[in-house]
Amino acid sequence: MKPLFDQDHYEVLETRRDAAPDDIERSYRMALATYAEDSLAGYSVFSEGDTSAIRERIEVAYRVLMDEESRRAYDDSIGFGASDDLLEASFDAVMSGDSPPVSQLLNIEEPKRELESIAAFEDVDDGSGDFDGARLRRFRLRCGMELEDISRITKINNSYLSAIEEERFADLPSKVYVRGFVTAFASTLGLDTKAVVTSYMKLHDESQESHRKSRFF
Amino acid sequence: MISNEHGDTTENFEPPVSDQPGGARLIPIGGGKGGVGKSFVVANLAAALARAGYRVVAVDGDLEGANLHTCLGVPKPKTSLADFVAHREDDLQKLVLPTPITNLQLIAATDGNLASPQPSHSRRVRLTRELRKLSADFVLLDLGAGTHSAVMDYFMIGHDGVVVIAPEPTSVENAYAFIRAAFYRRLRLAMVSHDVRKIVTTAMDQRNERGIRTPLHLLKEIQSLDSAEGTRFVATMQAFRPRIIINDVRTAEDVKLGFSIRSVCHKYFGIEADYLGYVNHEDKARLSLRARRPIVDLYPRSDAAIYLSRIAHKLSATSSVVATGVRPAEPNTAPPPQAQSPRAPSPESAPNFRSQRPNPGPRS
Structure with a gap:
């Protein structure tokens, strides 16, 4: 464990060293939310001074890493590219001055910190089956997006989006609109729009069909 | 040393062993707060593992609030952990009960002695030893609420116990208290020198006069x-890997929230x-509880069942345990008679969790 002020910018943001700007941005937002004053995850552990210090540290890391030039200079200064051993060495220098790495002393493997993101839950989907409302919701949660976020991006009314997820077809406008909504929804989630629309509209049509029949009798 | 001046009894507990060659893999599941769905999660993870072909024993460790048997559709168990606590039975294996689900067995916790529900220290030590000897691939231990020393001792039987958290402030707060308690107890156990142990004990008091506020200070x-x-x-810190389920x-x-909690634990x-x-x-979780059947068994296609099966899959993928149970025929269309409620819908077809089971490799 390293004190916060000995952590490098990547560790502070809990992101990979080869993270793309997009990833850094996401990690930064995640970190800000985690260490916000009223954060559900943090408020019972940290005192007010703690979180503001952490937030300051996060801001510095973000500023340095988001600028291509300053990031390169920073990478050079911490010897990024040399090897992970160097990191470990500095870790132990912090811990005990000049003793050999703890991992060598104890002959244990340093646990590799898995820097997974929300996408790590990708495997909740096995890639088969219909794209029904529940599956769309699973993908949305996996992307860490609320319906409001989708609504803001797609400009589709929140109530239509929730009707799509809950398959309340009666609450949706005519078919051509639904098709458009589902396309936009799927594309926001980074899904194959064609596959999603084909699958979802089949559900939609079947339901409408049975609805018509029941009315007829 | 049997117990120290604080009545702490972990000192002569066996060190946690998360993977014993040949033995059952023990997974303690706690969470600090009651009502976060711990027993629901335990029952379903156990059922999902059983459906994947692992032999599983689900153990209700909550002697003061037993209900795991109900989640699994076992009516009024005649024997329970209470018999072990009261010295009526010394062989834990004899308390194992069948459940309606293939490969899944139960040790209930019903009918405890209201006067002294918790086992004595020596009984607790014996219990952890007996749990390891159970004939199973996985033993899931459902812990009671709170951070009572008995609860924490059970949580220590593995390096990677599971903490169930609901996304609400009370649950999150108690979960941290739980992780903190587990961490410090483990730490004190790992320290050899008497003086250092005393410092750890001091630090366990949040308002200690030495001003040790964080593990880093310590x-x-x-x-x-x-x-x-x-x-x-440092080695103790690195070995301790609690697992979070929201x-x-x-x-x-x-x-x-899960990512945030992980981050806070780290920092x-x-x-x-x-x-x-x-x-x-x-x-549908309510319906499944009412039908007294795990949701992975009753509604395997529901969202919750898919997520729970996924978590069970992760648990099995990170262990070297080999499935030795009978693979139930697919789809599982034989609902247990005693678990049927008049309005229980027919079971849906089985999920594809089974086909995803990996080759159990060595644990890294």
Whole structure:
């Protein structure tokens, strides 16, 4: 464990060293939310001074890493590219001055910190089956997006989006609109729009069909 | 040493063993707060593992609030852990009961002695030893609420116990208290020198006069006293990997909570927690409880069942345990008679979790 002020910018943001700007941005937002004053995850552990210090540290890391030039200079200064051993060495220098790495002393493997993101839950989907409302919701949660976020991006009314997820077809406008909504929804989630629309509209049509029949009798 | 001046009894507990060659893999599941769906999660993870062909024993460790048997559709168990606690039975294996689900057995916790429900220290030591000897691939231990020393001792039987959290402030707060208690107890157990142990004991009091507020403070104190103990401290930190499940998720914010808690554990405790997964809020969960059947068994196609099966899959994928149970015929269309409620819907077809089971490789 390293004190916060000995952590490098990547560790502070809990992101990979080869993270793309997009990833850094996401990690930064995640970190800000985690260490916000009223954060559900943090408020019972940290005192007010703690979180503001952490937030300051996060801001510095973000500023340095988001600028291509300053990031390169920073990478050079911490010897990024040399090897992970160097990191470990500095870790132990912090811990005990000049003793050999703890991992060598104890002959244990340093646990590799898995820097997974929300996408790590990708495997909740096995890639088969219909794209029904529940599956769309699973993908949305996996992307860490609320319906409001989708609504803001797609400009589709929140109530239509929730009707799509809950398959309340009666609450949706005519078919051509639904098709458009589902396309936009799927594309926001980074899904194959064609596959999603084909699958979802089949559900939609079947339901409408049975609805018509029941009315007829 | 049987117990120290604080009545703490972990000192002569066996060190946690998370993977014993040949033995059952023990997974303690706690959470600090009651009502977060711990028993629901335990029952379903157990059922999901059983459906995947593992032989599983689910153990209700909550002697003062037993209900795991109900989640699994076992009516009024005649024997339970209480018989072991009261010295009526010494062989834990004899308390194992069948459940309606293939490969899944239960040790209930019903009918405890109201006067003294918790086992004595020596009984607790014996219990952890007996749990390891159970004939099974996985033993899932459902812990009671709170951070009572008995609960924490059970949580220590594995390195990677599971903490179930609901996305609400009370649950999150108690979960940290739980992780903190587990961490400090483990730490004190790992320290050899009497003086260092005393410092750890001091630090366990949040308002200690030495002003040790965080594990990092504590580490610095210990290092300045004894560098070998400092090394052990770091090793203990690295070995301790609690796993988090967020239950009853409704929004993407709730999903992210797991990542945030993991981050706080890292930055505050220096502990690497694993975010095992989340289980969504599910209306059918109530129906499955009412039908007294795990949701992975009753509604395997429901959202919650898919998430729970996924978590079970992760648990089995990170262990070297080999399935030795009978693979139930697919689909599982023989509902147990005693578990049927008049309005229980027919079971849906089985999920594809089974086909995803990996080759059990060595645990890394």
